[in-house]
Amino acid sequence: MQALYAQLLVGLINGSFYALLSLGLAVIFGMLNIINFAHGALYMMGAFVAYFLLNLGGINYWWALIIAPVVVGIFGMILERTMLQWLAGLDHLYGLLLTFGIALIVQGVFQNYFGSSGLPYSIPDQLKGGVNLGFMFLPIYRGWVVVFSLVVCLATWFLIEKTQLGAYLRAATENPTLVRAFGINVPRMITLTYGLGVGLAALAGVLSAPINQVRPLMGADLIIVVFAVVVIGGMGSIMGSIITGFALGVIEGLTKYFYPEASNTVVFVLMVVVLLVKPTGLTGRAA
């Protein structure tokens, strides 16, 4: 039983990455109607920015948490301005293809310069060590990841669902022409939204850097799992993607305990089940 609690907690940690990434995808999809295939690559860039900040500029983890999302967010906004915006009005599939191409370029460039095996990034001193919870040894850093991502997810939800800015955002999704008529600069809002979504991915990247090796392909496989998460949860609601993200992390954690062989397929299997039972996804709205 004790082991079970431990696995539940560990599952929450993975869930935080799923939640942060699927949240970013949902935010971008809501505004741009684009499935951002480059999300995994931008997540990886976040981790690399943290690595550069520490090793080239001596800037620590705490600053990286702020600087990396901003840097990658700006990079994302440049992508949106120079490329993505030209796809407006075209079939959604072109957005997928374009961002897939961007992902290949970014990952390829990083692989050329940094190889495949990855670079080390150590846990900040303040979060080193662990506490014995009785039923498990919890590294402090892991606990921090869960709490911090939960806070970020909720803050994002609040921003979009409860603030004036969020109201404009949601309105612009429904009817951009009308919102423009109110004197709101819709293209700029779209750019900022893409920056926000991408920034969330980069933030997840910084959070994962001390846990995993900082590798050029660290986001490539992850993004496919997150796609399945998104299919399960649907991209209709912000809260929906947060909850599905965490929930699937927990389910995956339990699988690792009961039947580890299936732990990397369980999310996909769940996706199949959900599609068979409730084709529109758990949170409702069909695409």
Next chain:
Amino acid sequence: MSALTDDTLPMTPRAMRDEMIVFALMAALLAVVPFTGIYPFFVMQALCFALLACAFNLLIGYGGLLSFGHAMFLGTAGYVSAHALKVWGLPPELGIVVGTAAAALLGLATGYISIKRQGIYFSMITLALSQLLYFLYLQAPFTHGEDGIQGIPQGHLFGIFDLSKPLVLYYVVLVGFLAGFLLIYRAINSPFGEVLKSIRENEPRAISLGYKTDQYKLLAFILSGTLAGFAGSLKVFVAQNASLTDVHWSMSGEIVLMTLVGGLGTIFGPVVGAFVIIAMQQYLAGFGQWVTVIQGVIFVSCVLLFRRGLVGELAHLLRRSL
């Protein structure tokens, strides 16, 4: 939903004639390849991928369905054929049949699941399903994990044609490719193909006209998967191995790229695209990871600058259907 190809010309006798001329030209060119000094293994590989891309194009170009998991058919058929040839000792023709049948079954199962959602959801589902299969194949004992199935006997097709002779193998692969190509061509121009196109253009209207669009989409998916599997089975004889590379998502991406470069929804585009991409991989192999970057750049420039692809742009320029 805006159309993927903006100039769907009606099927006129002239267009039909043009296409047959180009087809005859292509077949003739490919038939003389062994006598030109071009390395035949390269062309065989490219032919397998060309058929694969054509099968993929049937879905995206005519049904508007972007499958991001077509590698699963290539890989499944490859593994099953390889296993049948090597472990069960089946003759080549049966090996191909078994592999292709496995891909057809897989097409039925995955098609049933993935057509439940439309647009990009469909793409994400196919991608996730192929990743699921990737992990299954990685763990399944019969695939030998990352070692792959190696040293597959080529044998004698119908007991007559010795496939270990490069020249014989070349013509067998060529005949297989041309047969698959003609089947796709026939499907596109059949009433079935017309319904598919109408679904791509406007699904609600097709439904209102009384078509059970889901059945048409499923049928197209199975047909496409089966032909992609056929390409995978042929490739086993060329490469003499079956490996995880063929089920990986990057392979699915390459299939999309080939078709995109050649021209989505064009008849000859996927063939041209496959040759371009395979040639690029061969001749840029020395550049290592830059190949990935170059592929990415091609993706981006295709989407931004010439969405019709090489053949599509040419057809547009000549005002012909190609």
Next chain:
Amino acid sequence: MKNTISALLLGTAIALSVASIASADDKVVKIGVLSDQSGLYADLAGPGSTLAAQMAIEDSGLKAKGWTIDLISGDHQNKPDIGTTIARQWFDVDKVDTVVDVPNSGVALAVNNVVKEKNGVYINSGAATSDLTNAQCSPNTVHWTYDTYMLAHATGQALVKAGGDTWFFLTADYAFGAALERDTTAVVTANGGKVVGGVKHPLNTADFSSFLLQAQASKAKIIGLANAGGDTTNSIKQAAEFGIVKGGQKLAALLLFLTDVKAIGLETAQGLNFTETFYWDLNDNTRAFSKRFSARMKNSAPPTMVQAGVYAGLMHYFKALEALGGNPHDGAKVVAKMKTIPTDDPLFGKGEVEANGRVTHDAYLFEVKKPSESKGPWDFYTLVGTVPGNQAFTPLDKSTCALLKK
């Protein structure tokens, strides 16, 4: 008239010299280094393997004896299809005689078939699979440096003897991991140890915490990592996070390279046990070679065991060529010759090429140093034990190679 005669004479001279080249043609060989130039194995093989091959050609002294040796290199991108296409093209078009290196088991086995079909010479140094000298052995293949059987045996045996008698396995869930676990379990139990548990994890797992918690709860003295590459580095890194080594358990990586230790960093990797067959700081010979090698490397890295194996394998190949005196194009014949000469080189010491193509040489168990003990940028290992070559590899009576049944 005079011009015509001189032209005729010149023509005859050219004809004669062409003829003499043709008769001396059997002293021309072409070697292809087929490696992963930019992916997962690029650091431990890749460009370094090409350099090692280049150095072997220079050190062999064959050029002075009238041989012409050409070297080309290729990138298989870890795809069996690309690997076999390059190899085929090398034999058919570029007239390559010998293929060396080839990391990545899948590609290595695929290329093995091509080399056999084309009757070339195949000196593999980079691949881990022991199938190359067992079920899929070939009269054209020599396997240098390491394989899964050796890794499992050397590490398992040495650690059990040092008191690590209870084991828990973290195994990558595919053929490679299963083979490592199976072979290590056999040697652990044969030496009186016990395997108390294990867990199979999927390939490319980002998060090992669940598995590490189970390993921790098992209280086993040794946690054996039967995985590779990113999985190994991630599990080591996260084991440190969960305080596993500090809690008294030992980590044994069954497959780890010098470049992996560099990537993980000593801070995290310290205390780790694993087996390699070459380390740059082993003796005067290895140090001298490594010094010359790293002076020519882009990032001045010392050679890994795979790169050293490329060098040693080619040096032995050149000995066989010299013994044959010429006509190096019948691959099976050259490999047969390589099997008759005992191996002896400055990097791996003495050994032999067995009938199944396996090269036996000593294997070493290392422990990773503490950061405070390390005196230089690549000073990573302490030697813990040596397994003699004749004990480290698959005994011939257990090899399933068909060549042995003749």
